[in-house]
Amino acid sequence: MMNKIIIYSDSNNIIEPQSENVLEINDISDYVYGYHSIQDAIYNKNQLEMIVRDKYCLNAFIKMQKMYGEEKIKIKKNYYREKIEDIIDMKIPDYIKKDDLIGIDFLEKSKEMNTEKGGGFEEFVLTNILNDFFAYKSFPIKNILSFFDQLDLDVIKNNKKNKLFKKVFKSKINSWKKKTDDELILKLIDLFLSDFKNLYKNISTYNLIYTYPENLVNKLIDKEYMFIKNLNFKKDGKKRDNILNLKKIEKFIEYYLNTKKVKDIKSGEIESIIHNLSGNFKFEFNYIINIISEDPTLIDNALLTELKTKYKNIIDYNDRNKLNNLIPPDRPESPAQLDSLNEWFNWLTNQYFDYRFWLENNNKEDDEINKYSFLYSSWLFENYIKLLSTEENVMPKIITSKLGDALEDDKTIIIIMLDNFNYKYADQLIEIFNKKSYTNFKKEPILSMIPSETYINKGTLLSMNTFEVDEKPDYNKLCENIGKMYSKDAKYLSTIGKLKESEIKKNYLYIVNYLMLDKTLHENQNQAASSLPNRIKNELEAIVQIIDDSINDTNKLETEVYIIPDHGSVKIPSSRMNLIPGFDEINIIDDGYRSVKISDRNLKQIKKSDQDFYYIMDKNRFGVPHNYLIAKYYYRFKETNNSFYVHGGLSPEETIVPLLGFKKDNDNVEIELPNLNIKTKSIRKSVKNEIEFGLKNSNPFSLNDMKIELANSEMKCPNKTKYLEAVDAFEEEKILFNKVEISNNKSTITLLVDVSFNYLNNKYDKRYKFELSIKSIQENSFDLNDLL
Numbered sequence: 001m002m003n004k005i006i007i008y009s010d011s012n013n014i015i016e017p018q019s020e021n022v023l024e025i026n027d028i029s030d031y032v033y034g035y036h037s038i039q040d041a042i043y044n045k046n047q048l049e050m051i052v053r054d055k056y057c058l059n060a061f062i063k064m065q066k067m068y069g070e071e072k073i074k075i076k077k078n079y080y081r082e083k084i085e086d087i088i089d090m091k092i093p094d095y096i097k098k099d100d101l102i103g104i105d106f107l108e109k110s111k112e113m114n115t116e117k118g119g120g121f122e123e124f125v126l127t128n129i130l131n132d133f134f135a136y137k138s139f140p141i142k143n144i145l146s147f148f149d150q151l152d153l154d155v156i157k158n159n160k161k162n163k164l165f166k167k168v169f170k171s172k173i174n175s176w177k178k179k180t181d182d183e184l185i186l187k188l189i190d191l192f193l194s195d196f197k198n199l200y201k202n203i204s205t206y207n208l209i210y211t212y213p214e215n216l217v218n219k220l221i222d223k224e225y226m227f228i229k230n231l232n233f234k235k236d237g238k239k240r241d242n243i244l245n246l247k248k249i250e251k252f253i254e255y256y257l258n259t260k261k262v263k264d265i266k267s268g269e270i271e272s273i274i275h276n277l278s279g280n281f282k283f284e285f286n287y288i289i290n291i292i293s294e295d296p297t298l299i300d301n302a303l304l305t306e307l308k309t310k311y312k313n314i315i316d317y318n319d320r321n322k323l324n325n326l327i328p329p330d331r332p333e334s335p336a337q338l339d340s341l342n343e344w345f346n347w348l349t350n351q352y353f354d355y356r357f358w359l360e361n362n363n364k365e366d367d368e369i370n371k372y373s374f375l376y377s378s379w380l381f382e383n384y385i386k387l388l389s390t391e392e393n394v395m396p397k398i399i400t401s402k403l404g405d406a407l408e409d410d411k412t413i414i415i416i417m418l419d420n421f422n423y424k425y426a427d428q429l430i431e432i433f434n435k436k437s438y439t440n441f442k443k444e445p446i447l448s449m450i451p452s453e454t455y456i457n458k459g460t461l462l463s464m465n466t467f468e469v470d471e472k473p474d475y476n477k478l479c480e481n482i483g484k485m486y487s488k489d490a491k492y493l494s495t496i497g498k499l500k501e502s503e504i505k506k507n508y509l510y511i512v513n514y515l516m517l518d519k520t521l522h523e524n525q526n527q528a529a530s531s532l533p534n535r536i537k538n539e540l541e542a543i544v545q546i547i548d549d550s551i552n553d554t555n556k557l558e559t560e561v562y563i564i565p566d567h568g569s570v571k572i573p574s575s576r577m578n579l580i581p582g583f584d585e586i587n588i589i590d591d592g593y594r595s596v597k598i599s600d601r602n603l604k605q606i607k608k609s610d611q612d613f614y615y616i617m618d619k620n621r622f623g624v625p626h627n628y629l630i631a632k633y634y635y636r637f638k639e640t641n642n643s644f645y646v647h648g649g650l651s652p653e654e655t656i657v658p659l660l661g662f663k664k665d666n667d668n669v670e671i672e673l674p675n676l677n678i679k680t681k682s683i684r685k686s687v688k689n690e691i692e693f694g695l696k697n698s699n700p701f702s703l704n705d706m707k708i709e710l711a712n713s714e715m716k717c718p719n720k721t722k723y724l725e726a727v728d729a730f731e732e733e734k735i736l737f738n739k740v741e742i743s744n745n746k747s748t749i750t751l752l753v754d755v756s757f758n759y760l761n762n763k764y765d766k767r768y769k770f771e772l773s774i775k776s777i778q779e780n781s782f783d784l785n786d787l788l
Contacts, residue, residue: 005041005048007061009077012098013053023050031057038064042072092121095171100164122168122175129155129165131681139176139189144233145207148200149240150681154776155747160786170788184227191225193784197243203228204240208249212276216256220249237280242687250281257287265291270298279310285319292326296362299326313734321533325361329354335372341383341391344376345445348652353423356653360424360571363642370576374633377650381615381630384450385622388466393659394447395566396460399482402442402659403562407486410507411558414499414547417461417511419454420518420647422568425536426658429563432544433662435726437701437760438561442661448567451595451617451630452647452654454518457566462511467623479511500546506557514543521569521645551664552761559664565657569645570594572634580613580635593636594648597626615650664761671759672698673766674727676708678751682773688739693753695735697727704758708735711752711767716741748773 008015017024025034034050034057041048052058058075065073076082080101085092092101119127119135126134131150133140140147159165177189191199202225209217210229217229239246260273270291277284288307292299304327308320315323332351338344352372359366380387388394392401399407406413423445430440449456449469459470462478476492483490490509493499499512517539525532551559572593591597598606606616606629613635617628631637631649640646647654679692691710697703706724710717717740727733742749751772756765 004071005038005073006050007058007065007073007075008049008051008079009058009075010051010053010079011055011058014080015051017051019049021049023048025050025052025054025057027054028056030054031060034061035064038073042068088121088124090121090124093171096121096164096167100167122171125164125168126172129159134172137175138179139185139192141185141188141231141233144188144203144231145236145238146234146681148196148203150773151196152682152773152775153196156784156787166787173788184230187227188231193788196784198222199225201243203233204238204244205249207235208237208239208244208278208280209253210235211278212253212256216252220252237278238690238692239280240690242684242689250283253278253281254283257284260291265298271303274299274303274306277310279314282311282314285311285315289319289322289326293322296326296328301327313736317537318531318534321361321531325358328358331355332369332372335375338379341387341393341447344379345393345656348376348656349423349445352652357424363573365573365576370634373651373653376652377615377632380447380450380650380655387447391447393445394466395449395457396464396466398446398461398564398659399464402444402446404486406560406562407482407488407509411560412504412506413488413509414504414550414559414561415509415511416496416543416547416561416563417458417513418517418543418563418565419458419513419515420521420567420569420645421563421565422653422657424568424653425540426660428537429540429544429660432540433561435702435704436544436548436664436758437704438548438662438664440660440662442562442659444659445656446564446659448565448655448657450622450650450655451592451628452567452649453592453595454566456624458513461564461566469624471625475511475513479509482511483509496543496546499550502550504550504553504557504559518569523644525643527643548761561662563658563660563662567647568654568657569647570634570649570651570653571642571645572636572640574639574641576634578635580631580637581610591637592648593631593638593640593646594654595628595630596637597628600627603627671762671764673764674698674703674755674757676753676755676768678770678772680772682775683740683742684775685742685745686776688741691737691740691751693735694732695724695727695755696732697729699759700729701760702726702728706755706757709754710737710740711754712749714742714744714749715751716743742774744774746774 023034023037025031031054034052037048037050038061040046050061052061061073062075065075078098081092081098084101119137123135130152131147133143133147133150173189173193177186180186188199202221205220206217206228209220214229218226221228260269265273273291274288277288285307304323308323311319330351332347332355335344335347335352338347352369356369356373358364359369388396391397403413403415426443430443433440449460455471455473456469458475459473459478460466462475462482463470463473464482475494479490479492482488486509488507488509489505490511491502493502493510493512496512496514499510502510504510517536520532520535520539528535547561551557551561603616603618612632614632615630617624617630619625619627629637634649634651636646649655675694675696675698677694677696679694680690683689683691693708695706695708704726706727708722708724710720717737720737722735722737724733724735749772751770753768753770754765755768756763758764
């Protein structure tokens, strides 16, 4: 094969020599040197590359080509174009001329530009200069909001004089128009070109309110843009405050909702109202909650689920509680025929408690349910002594009958004696333990001693003695006795803080006293800074956290945790009937709300007629230190109201408590780090932006105690840190940062996001990086038709 002389035509001076051996012929004075170089190369059969920038020299070399033949001299007039085609591996359309490629450093830039987005040369240019939606063969109507979000008018304005950009933009618009005969889409494209900002604003508005009736929508959509109601595009519920007047939108929605008077709403209408709600505004949620609270029969479980889904990313823990308490559970059947403890356990845990606690949460009264409670209390009192002798699920027998096997092994056992904890919060505590990756292997009801007081129940639990109750039990000594029985070292801890301070050892028994729940429930809820459910949640989370921290420091000793409450409690409104007479003539040793101590002498003075109001507990018969009067029904010896809880009585809420067992296995922990993907592709200067992420957990257990933080110092945001209690197994959570401002004059920013979390007691952290484009604020004055 004969060596070639290659001459590159470069009249526009855009080709850079790729090596120092390439000759450059810049003007006529270089002609003689170029002529002799070509002759020498032909004679010596050498390879020669030459860049010729002078047209007279080029014409002379073309004559030499005709003289010596193209097999010896090859002249490349379109080298720059061919070089670009070679780099991007695609053909440049014929309507793109050489001059269109000049002056934009395209050859160098093309090395960095993405060539993997699909499409031809036009799509290659537009997707790299603007956004990926220009790769679509048809106008991206389905994703029009994302398309507009990513469109940077500042970039377009800066390229107005770019011949290449203008040609391919015009070609793309014409192609989109040819792809459709739909008049609405053609109109949409025309408005996209002539009035982009108003089109963007109206579509963004409709995106927030499309669920509402047409009369409201028509007030917020400009007349010229009513046709967008007939467009089929994805709604995302984002509040684009860079383009919208959100206060105006909220004002119109609130006015519309306020025309719907609560008293006038029928059951058939509530479904339509809930469907209409956008799910984008908290005031909508508050509005519907107020309606349903007035009449819970308006809603069913399907509508409740719709509300939870719509407002998932807006409502907090207290709001979710409100939702959960809207619909009453199934009403319990009459327990009149029940005559064994197991039958009562089954009825109470499967029927009664759910309904009773729903009544309590909603401050409602139900005389029939109160009578059911009285049936249980009377049965319990009549059968109490027999139950203590024959049943295993009673407080004095729990250690031996329910924990005996575990105590006989060499595993470590932690018992938390929760003061004042009934079935109301049992599932919540299980959920908190589950989020820390504990398995709940035991949940069963146990019967408290009566009266339902602390010293009686904790004393009999630890003494394992039914009829000998010490008024001031020595918990340290009682724990030591249990340890000796099971050949374990035993330690009594008076507070849970001491568990945190202790070194957890193998084959040890730790018995922890926890009193804070009792204190919280006895407090006046009207004077508390936060709601009772929220404070109970915080208390339970604190308990689990300390337990978890303590177990994490054991080098993975096999450990089981048991929750054993001493008694429960009940909230008795002042309106509930109370027929207990005064005690002016009786010497009360120690008074309580639901039970009182009296002397032997005064016990004999109790009138037979008064026994309709309370049970008489003779210390000689029941083996307690004192004689007690225990209020029947929901009567009480002191005034009560809805602001606090009391105990000492025989109601199911006071005497039936859950025994819970938990364990955890941390061996061979494998984790897939969470997938954090950014939904927002760009932000704008000089406005408050919204940045959205999706965080996916692909693990079989929850990711707990998650912290997501924007780490860029040049970003301002009222709250740069978001916290998630947990992301459940195989679930994805939406994370939204609002009112983000950028103090950066560049066109892009590397967004840094720090994520930390806990998985199966192991802590992890990872920094994620995302490239985010920075765009200018939209302006009315720019017309995209200028590019056509």
